[in-house]
């Protein structure tokens with residue numbers, strides 16, 4: 001039964017903390033009879049606590065207040081549907097954007113600072129694509145971290161995919177070039193490129209990522225097709241700063257939001273979506289390779305409010 005529920009809504013379990021700490025209280029608030037200033041204040045406080053962000057919270061509350069007047073709402077319990085609608089708008093509506101497809105071979109560059117769950121997310125994404133019937137090659141482009149290359153090699157063996165690597169401190173561009181060539185030659189559907197998460201300066205890191213893109217274009221001038229930024233949901237405002245830096249430097253096309261299970265601040269998803277203006281494409285919901293789900297805005301919001 002439990003497994004079935006989890007399959008039905010993959011976010012329910014991982015949003016438990018956010019739901020219990022914030023949204024269950026919002027629902028309780030809405031069982032009040034009257035809509036008054038105290039209700040608005042408490043709603044603001046709760047939304048801010050979930051890391052939705054102050055600006056967005058103000059926008060949401062204002063939109064709800066407008067709706068109260070326009071739709072002549074008098075009962076607080078009528079507000080939940082209105083709030084869900086506003087949250088859905090923030091996530092860009094119900095349409096869920098999957099991965100970009102670029103047959104015969106799609107290249108995906110995965111970026112993000114060390115520790116956010118980049119390596120694990122690459123393994124999860126690989127497994128997800130395999131489950132869809134696609135073939136994958138991984139390019140171990142984080143040549144600065146021997147541990148990352150090793151970790152990817154272990155995942156490669158477990159998932160039975162080829163990991164293209166060179167000796168540590170090799171040129172990441174060369175690894176990426178080799179991987180894309182190998183992918184094309186073997187008729188592979190997806191090449192997933194790991195990248196460095198820390199260099200001596202932010203400038204160096206961004207230059208390195210741009211270089212990887214330039215090298216990839218030498219093999220296929222339309223690549224890379226997708227640049228996924230991995231963000232740790234537990235890092236709150238820090239994650240927002242990362243979206244800004246990476247967004248400006250490399251043109252992120254989607255987000256993988258990790259560690260949603262470890263935080264009560266799942267509201268950060270709304271702030272990220274608004275700030276970066278690119279879709280969240282996948283969510284990491286635990287440490288296992290199967291704890292991974294394509295983002296679905298309606299399911300996400302439903303899991304925030306619904307326990308059952």
Ligand code: GDP
Pocket residue numbers: 113114115116117118119120121197258259260261262283284285286287291
């Ligand atoms: P990297 O340095 O960005 O490559 O990070 P790793 O992939 O090595 O992950 C860092 C830690 O975060 C590891 O202990 C992972 O098991 C853990 N991790 C990654 N994704 C998730 C997730 O979605 N949920 C939880 N709870 N832990 C995660």
